[in-house]
Amino acid sequence: MIFWRGFSRIECSVKGVKTMTTTASKNELSDFNDLYLEQLRDLYSAENQIIKALPKLVAAATEPKLKEGFQLHLEQTKEHAHRLEQIFSKLGDSPEGTTCKAMKGLIAEGQETLEEGKPGPVLDAALIAGAQRIEHYEIAAYGTVKTFAKHIGDKEAVSLLDQTLNEEKATDEKLSTVAETVVNSKALKK
Numbered sequence: 001m002i003f004w005r006g007f008s009r010i011e012c013s014v015k016g017v018k019t020m021t022t023t024a025s026k027n028e029l030s031d032f033n034d035l036y037l038e039q040l041r042d043l044y045s046a047e048n049q050i051i052k053a054l055p056k057l058v059a060a061a062t063e064p065k066l067k068e069g070f071q072l073h074l075e076q077t078k079e080h081a082h083r084l085e086q087i088f089s090k091l092g093d094s095p096e097g098t099t100c101k102a103m104k105g106l107i108a109e110g111q112e113t114l115e116e117g118k119p120g121p122v123l124d125a126a127l128i129a130g131a132q133r134i135e136h137y138e139i140a141a142y143g144t145v146k147t148f149a150k151h152i153g154d155k156e157a158v159s160l161l162d163q164t165l166n167e168e169k170a171t172d173e174k175l176s177t178v179a180e181t182v183v184n185s186k187a188l189k190k
């Protein structure tokens, strides 16, 4: 994320006490609108990575409710990316250009889980664990950009981001319900 770009750590000594501080370089982030756009681009990258990853989860899940939930969320995620495109289109800007490294890491962990597990309730429980990490990342990020949009006064973006945020929260709750009512107990008996 751009927030950290342009900052380099330097070590300095004050009256013999070593302290760490930061200094801004040429790429200093100083414009709130730029920060808003960069956060939106980060989410656009995250959504597109999720669109590529979700079919693997649909294929790997054995619990019907979970499989169905991942499939539904794949369709929703395509709409989430589309909503971000709508926001950028209105601004006359491009949603491309940023890679969400956090999502890359979360998806790489999910891939490891798929390679290590065999289909069944334990793998289903592991898939839910990974998917909820992803949902929580998105809930945090959408909450932030929605607040930014409010402060900037982009009402249309607030409405679009709010719809997505609510769907992410609903997905997270559904995952908890499937885990608590079906999958975890099956995994324990396994």
Ligand SMILES: [Fe+2]
Residues within 6 Å of the ligand: 047, 076, 077, 080, 138, 164, 168
């Ligand atoms: Fe999403």
